[in-house]
Amino acid sequence: MADLVVVAFDRPDMADQVLHQLTAMSKEQLIELEDACVVIRPPEGEIQLKQMVPLTKMGALSGGSSGALWGALVGLLFLNPLAGAVVGGGIGAATGALAGQLSDYGIDDDFIRRLGSTIKPDSSALFLLIRKVTGDKVLQRLREQGVHGHVLQTSLSNEQEAALKKALSDASTEQAASGAATAI
Incomplete structure (x- = not known):
């Protein structure tokens, strides 16, 4: 504790x-x-x-990397993993930044x-x-x-x-x- x-x-x-x-x-x-x-x-x-x-930055980084990974995997299904990684990374970064901004870690x-x-x-x-x-x-x-x-x-x-x-x-x-x- x-x-x-x-x-x-x-x-x-x-x-x-x-x-x-x-x-x-x-x-x-x-x-x-x-x-x-x-x-x-x-x-x-x-x-x-x-x-x-800095929760917003941490959320954007983690969201961007996981979004890029998932975007690349989905992009493989449509034979365009690079576009999927770019779009997925952008969407992941935006949602990660929003989640980081809304979360409260540590001291209130x-x-x-x-x-x-x-x-x-x-x-x-x-x-x-x-x-x-x-x-x-x-x-x-x-x-x-x-x-x-x-x-x-x-x-x-x-x-x-x-x-x-x-x-x-x-x-x-x-x-x-x-x-x-x-x-x-």
């Missing part, structure tokens, strides 16, 4: 940066993400969503929009659906990289949520201390 973690950041570009760091950590098998979404709330206007899994989009609209203007939030994580190593890396955020919501246990909050607040405390030291 996957765990949901939602963290808000004070800068509009920070959620993207953290997702990039987590993606790099996933290549080292430290974290396995099922889904992720970056929400950016500009100073004015509507919130912007950046989904990790309405939930993302509702919670994303509560963050302050000129900030961002990162919605993560985590399948597997080596928590101590991931939190240590985020702390070392100075990631500071506010936990909005999780499905973690109380102990895990407390560790996450501590890691995110430790980073801000270290940044404030180093900023004060350089100011002196």
